[in-house]
Amino acid sequence: MTDQLPDRLCVDPDSPFHDPDLLQKEIGVLFNGTEKTNVEEYCISEGWIKVAAGKALDRKGKPLTLKLKGKVEVWIKDGEGE
Template sequence: MTDTLPDRLSLDPRSPFHDAALLQRGVGIRFNGTERTNVEEYCISEGWIRVVVGRSLDRRGNPMTMKLKGQVEPYLQDAAAAPPAAD
């Protein structure tokens, strides 16, 4: 697999931007220089993330989300934790 991340990625399996194989590897998000763990969806080119707001649910049972704008820096968690390859 490649280490390039898509411009937009979502945790929701019903979304066209969902990629289960990539999410299985682990994707971390740095938003405005701060590590975020509650990100549901992100878009690098538009500069926003969607985060869960408390325990509230919408009428379909999905968590309520809020869109925040700023600098989005996604990275692969397995690539950050993996030691360098020995030659």
């Protein structure tokens, strides 16, 4: 299900796992069998995703995140839906 996607990817530009060219594409994330649309970061090998915790922000103005553990699958959406 991975179409040349990295093991770990983050939307935060300050993260070493941020890839702006790859994030231009629409990436699908399946977590424990459910598609998630609010993923801030994922790691396939360690089996976790980070999602925003509501509208709460940290002291640097970035969203607070929750780390959820489970089975992670990712793919590049081709515009026609999966």
